[in-house]
Amino acid sequence: MESNHLQPRNAIKIFTAVVFCFAIMEGFSINIFSNYLVDAFNVSDEMRGMIETPRELPGILGMFILSALVLYADVSLAIMAQSLCVIGLLVLGTLSPNFEMMILFMFVYSLGAHLYFPLEASMLMSLSEEGKMGATMGRVKAVSTFGYLISAIAVFFGFRSGFLDFTTPVKMPFVLGALACATASMLLLTLRKSLSGMPKREKSKLLFKKEYMPYYLITFAYGCQKRIRLVFGLWVFVKLLGYKADFTALLLIASAAVGMFLSPQFGRLLDILGLRKALIFEGAYMIFIFGIFGFFARSFAQGTVPPSPILLGATVLIFIGSDATRFFEIFHAYTMRCIAEKPGDITPSLSVGQAVDHVMAMSISPVFGIIWAAWGPQWVFWLAGASALFQLYVGLHFPKQCDLQ
CATH class of the missing domain: 1.20.1250.20 (MFS general substrate transporter like domains)
Incomplete structure (x- = not known):
């Protein structure tokens, strides 16, 4: 495993920005997904529960996918995961898909998110300085929570003003979430260039x-x-x-x-x-x-x-x-x-x-x-x-x- 002191000093700062962007994305998507289902599709109580099955299936599939892609560095897989989120959210936000297509691209977005979750923890520990892992993870967690707050405030004022709406052809919350993930992807590309190579995961x-x-x-x-x-x-x-x-x-x-x-x-x-x-x-x-x-x-x-x-x-x-x-x-x-x-x-x-x-x-x-x-x-x-x-x-x-x- 590569020593942390050999990595650029700004690597953890770049990754903290990635975590912040991902939290922003979650605030514009999954945190208000119930409102989207009601406003756009008027789903029933039974259907709301059933929708959780395709949305959570990636949580199981992700373990096998990451195991199969063990030869790739975590940062490369994180870029792939963020890209899946961008694709799923852009389709949901701009194409007004029917219910069946909504389920499909919700699955794509959810797969990207569930692939990213374990990668975030792994990369954060790899980038942390020896003896300061707990403090570093605590600071990054605080930045993530701040991202949730910022997106929640934006959602509140956006829906109050009418700028954000799930009944319009373009669902701006999802578009903004996709932009946040695209920003995270670009930051990860910068991070990959600044590192000589992230350690690969062990099977x-x-x-x-x-x-x-x-x-x-x-x-x-x-x-x-x-x-x-x-x-x-x-x-x-x-x-x-x-x-x-x-x-x-x-x-x-x-x-x-x-x-x-x-x-x-x-x-x-x-x-x-x-x-x-x-x-x-x-x-x-x-x-x-x-x-x-x-x-x-x-x-x-x-x-x-x-x-x-x-x-x-x-x-x-x-x-x-x-x-x-x-x-x-x-x-x-x-x-x-x-x-x-x-x-x-x-x-x-x-x-x-x-x-x-x-x-x-x-x-x-x-x-x-x-x-x-x-x-x-x-x-x-x-x-x-x-x-x-x-x-x-x-x-x-x-x-x-x-x-x-």
């Missing part, structure tokens, strides 16, 4: 061991909970309350602002409680958040309680609380590190966890879409809360000595 087989079952169980449960957070949490505001993309942007602005404060607090919580108690806390938190979210969703769906400002404000707080569950991924990564028999098992086992996550996303979303339509939205959230029993079980049965490592 590794997917690893499944019964000793790692605690990690697989919490990943299984979290895959279900994450899907509810990403898809059906916003669906409450879009479908039940009829809010447009500008309100969605406000939600994401508030959530990102709170998240910038909460992220380090979750890390400190792990240090204070230890892994065993942290997993118990995670399970209890999930049950509480999704349980309350279910009661609010039922009230809105049945019309038993009018959406007063107080109730709406409480629902926004619960949404922000559910969005904060993404920081529990810190606990999960540490769980795998804690129970790994050897360091070489960590990466392939995390790949298995990622596969479990996306299998859950593909299978559970259509089912939950049907449950939403047939029995009511509250059951979607209550079942997500019930899945947190896995986290509670793992926490209660986790070896205490692991917290001392």
